[in-house]
Amino acid sequence: MTPPARQSPEEDYERAGLSGHLTPGTTPALLLVDPARAYVDPACPLYAGAGAEEAAEAMRGLLSVARHAGIPVIVTRVLILRPDGSDAGVFYRKVPSLRAFAAGSPYADFIDGLTPREGELTLTKQYPSAFFGTTLSSYLTSHNIDTVVIAGLTTSGCVRATALDAMQHGFVPLLAEEAVADRDAAVHAANLFDIRHKIGEVWGVGRVTEYLSRNGT
Numbered sequence: 001m002t003p004p005a006r007q008s009p010e011e012d013y014e015r016a017g018l019s020g021h022l023t024p025g026t027t028p029a030l031l032l033v034d035p036a037r038a039y040v041d042p043a044c045p046l047y048a049g050a051g052a053e054e055a056a057e058a059m060r061g062l063l064s065v066a067r068h069a070g071i072p073v074i075v076t077r078v079l080i081l082r083p084d085g086s087d088a089g090v091f092y093r094k095v096p097s098l099r100a101f102a103a104g105s106p107y108a109d110f111i112d113g114l115t116p117r118e119g120e121l122t123l124t125k126q127y128p129s130a131f132f133g134t135t136l137s138s139y140l141t142s143h144n145i146d147t148v149v150i151a152g153l154t155t156s157g158c159v160r161a162t163a164l165d166a167m168q169h170g171f172v173p174l175l176a177e178e179a180v181a182d183r184d185a186a187v188h189a190a191n192l193f194d195i196r197h198k199i200g201e202v203w204g205v206g207r208v209t210e211y212l213s214r215n216g217t
Contacts, residue, residue: 023172025147027147029071030071031149032152034154037107038101039154045097045100051182051188056114059179066212069216069217072121074139075120075121075122076130077108078101079101079124081126085098089127121139128158128160130161131162132165147174148166149175150166150175152180160199163175163200174200174203174208174211175195175200177192177203177204
């Protein structure tokens, strides 16, 4: 029996029906996932390389656009409050480097230029998803948000978990491609591919900027 001809991943996913698209709505919020110094400081084990620094610059641009357009802004941070990490449970046991986010650690601080302003929602979390154990879903619902524009760090971890939960809570996840990053380029690309085909939309920053500007208040 002749084996089937090899297909590209795109062709294979298309054939499997993993090619649907979501249409972002008209009431978006910008969600910056964990823009922490840990990811841009080479002295930290969680340093994610030059890609994280480039993503931080893209996040600054999106944040400026969202503020100018009157788009709600939400920023998350990881903060481990107990010395033994028990408030982060199994996640802390699996990823011991989370100690970088212990209360008082400078690595837990926001990257320069990405600190939320007064009136912008700051969510503290101990797990990957911005939805888990937080008031994010109820906040979005109460503000009639239909689309969550996601930027942040890192693609395979908290960004992916947040995009998945956004979809599962009924919000359209829209990732700003150049405003997310990971410590490994191949892992970053694989997760963007998977998110694009199974979870949400992945747009370039330019297109996201136009979308935010068009749907501001």
